[in-house]
Amino acid sequence: MLQIGNRDLAKYPFLAETGEYLRDKGFKIEQLDHPDWKPIMEKAYGRIIVATTGQIYGSDLKKFENLDTEILSFVIAIILLKSAGMNTLIKRFSLAEARRAEKFLQQDLHYGKDDTKLALPLKIIHDLFSVKVKIDGDNFVISIPDYLRRAIHFHEKEWKLVNRKVEGGFVFLTSHETVRLIRRELDGYINSKIQSLNTPSIPSSFKERVTDLVILAKKFSESTTVSTDYPPCIKHAIEVLERGENLPHSGRFMLATYLMAKGQTVDQIAPLFKNAPDYNERITRYQLEHIAGSSGKGTKYSCPSCDKLKSENLCFEIPECNGIINPIQFGKKRTSNA
Numbered sequence: 067m068l069q070i071g072n073r074d075l076a077k078y079p080f081l082a083e084t085g086e087y088l089r090d091k092g093f094k095i096e097q098l099d100h101p102d103w104k105p106i107m108e109k110a111y112g113r114i115i116v117a118t119t120g121q122i123y124g125s126d127l128k129k130f131e132n133l134d135t136e137i138l139s140f141v142i143a144i145i146l147l148k149s150a151g152m153n154t155l156i157k158r159f160s161l162a163e164a165r166r167a168e169k170f171l172q173q174d175l176h177y178g179k180d181d182t183k184l185a186l187p188l189k190i191i192h193d194l195f196s197v198k199v200k201i202d203g204d205n206f207v208i209s210i211p212d213y214l215r216r217a218i219h220f221h222e223k224e225w226k227l228v229n230r231k232v233e234g235g236f237v238f239l240t241s242h243e244t245v246r247l248i249r250r251e252l253d254g255y256i257n258s259k260i261q262s263l264n265t266p267s268i269p270s271s272f273k274e275r276v277t278d279l280v281i282l283a284k285k286f287s288e289s290t291t292v293s294t295d296y297p298p299c300i301k302h303a304i305e306v307l308e309r310g311e312n313l314p315h316s317g318r319f320m321l322a323t324y325l326m327a328k329g330q331t332v333d334q335i336a337p338l339f340k341n342a343p344d345y346n347e348r349i350t351r352y353q354l355e356h357i358a359g360s361s362g363k364g365t366k367y368s369c370p371s372c373d374k375l376k377s378e379n380l381c382f383e384i385p386e387c388n389g390i391i392n393p394i395q396f397g398k399k400r401t402s403n404a
Contacts, residue, residue, distance in 0.1 A: 068185055068186065068189060070083045070087075070186065072087065072133040072134055072137060073127065073133055074186055075087055075133075075137050076127060076130065076133040076136040076137055077127065077167070077170040078167055078170065078186075078190060079136075079137050079140035079141065080140070080163065080167070080255065080256050080259055081190070084137060084140075084141070087137070088137070088138070088141070091134065093138070098142070098145075098268065098269050098272065099269040099271075101271070103142075103269075103271075104271055106135055106138050106139060106142060107142055107146075107271065107272055107275065108275075109135065109139040110138075110139040110140070110141075110142035110143040110145075110146060111143070111146060111275045111278070111279075113139050113140065113143045114143050114146065114147065114155065114159055114279065115282075116162070117155075117158050117159040117161075117162035117163070118155065118158050118159075118282065118286065118345075119345075119346060120162075120344045120345050120346030120349065121162070121346065122162060122165050122166045122169065123162065123163075123166060124136065124166070125166055125169050125170070140163070143159065144159075144259065144260045144263060145263070145265070145268065145272075146268075146272065146275055146276055146279060147159055147260055147279065148260055148261075148263045148265045149265055149268050149272070149276045150276045150279035150280050150283070151280075152279060152280060152282075152283035153310065154283045154286045154310050154341070155279055155282065155283050155286070156257060156260050156261070157257065157310045157311070157343045158286070158310075158343045158344075158345075159256075159260070160253050160254075160256040160257035160260060160343075161253045161312065161343035161344055162343075162344070163256050164249055164252040164253035164255075164256055165249070165344070167252055167256075168245050168246065168249050168252065171187045171190065171191070171245045172241050172242050172244075172245045174186060174187040175187050175188075175206065175241035175244060175245065176241045184201070187245075191244075191245075191248060194251070194252075194255055195248050195251045195252075195255075197212050197248065198212075199244060200236070202236075202238065205231075205238040205239065205240070206238075206239050206240070206241060206243075206244040207236040207237060207238050207239065208236065208237055208239065208244070208247075209235060209236055209237075210227070210232065210235055210236065210237055213227070213230075213237040213247070214227065216247045216248065216250070216251070217247065218379075219250055219314075220314070250312075253312075253343075286310070286340055286341055286345070295396075295397050296396070297387065297390075297393045297396035297397075298382040298383065298384050298387070299320065299375055299380055299381055299382050299393055300320070300321060300324050300325075300393060301382075302380075302382050303317050303318075303320060303321045303380075304321065304338060307338055307339060307341050307342055308341060309341075310341045310342075310343060311343070312342065312343050312344065313342065314378075316370075316378045316380060317378075317380055318339070318342075318353075319357065319367070319370070320369065320370055320375060320380055320393070321335075321338070322335055322353075322354055322357050323357060323367050323368060323369040323370070324369045324393050324394065325338075326357065326358055326366075327368070327369050327394050328394075332351060332354045332355055332358055332360070335354055336350055336351055336354060369392060369393055369394055370392075371391055371392050372387075372390060372391055372392060372393065373391070375393070
């Protein structure tokens, strides 16, 4: 039987084994009222703040002074989030923690195919997402059905089955690709763990931070007016961001290039991405400036064609599209020579 210790749980605190471990250590929710818990509560609050900036918390275990404290900071963070009841923050936190776990899973899969290192990440992928990963030389392989069910959410051409190595009904992947494939489910799993939590009665010392989280969430809940002149692909992209959901890179590129072609500036476009679960202001502005041609080599990018968007599952054509070949043309009557 696989032994899971506190080092493993510090990397993957969302596992069911975390609850058993803490119970064995004598941890009880009632203890949270003790003043000694305030530093851990502050660490948990800081963990949430890091998630809202689009960064990844504590991806280097060597810097941790106490592994049990790290495990508890995750547990208390989800208690704070559930007490605040702000889905915007919960979405950001679950995605950030999924990205954090993704790094650890990739590291563990990369340890020279050492069976002792591989056992846990393969167990997590199998037990949580019902994906059986096999080893073939330096590659990881999964069945075609398992691959297709997940690759459908990716729009980059390298994820299309025709561009993969396939043999005997299995798809060959690197350690990074294997883990990247299940990030969406990992995000959903962590989100569901938070949503299903029965919120305990929190001590008064925690209530101030819960109030702070409610206030913080409002900063990420700016509504955006969607113009009726926008084509359906652009409306859909904005609505995805408005709901606080993850828009793929290709969708963000489409949105940015379209709005720039319509005369909007980086300052006007950047706030649209504020609701994205992985929003980072510095990175967002850098990417927008790069697309606008105001950084790097000065190349200004154009909005993708409708055919390109169709191939990336970003097209939501309606009759009003009227055979246009680029979203920029939406709303303009095409001539027979167009």
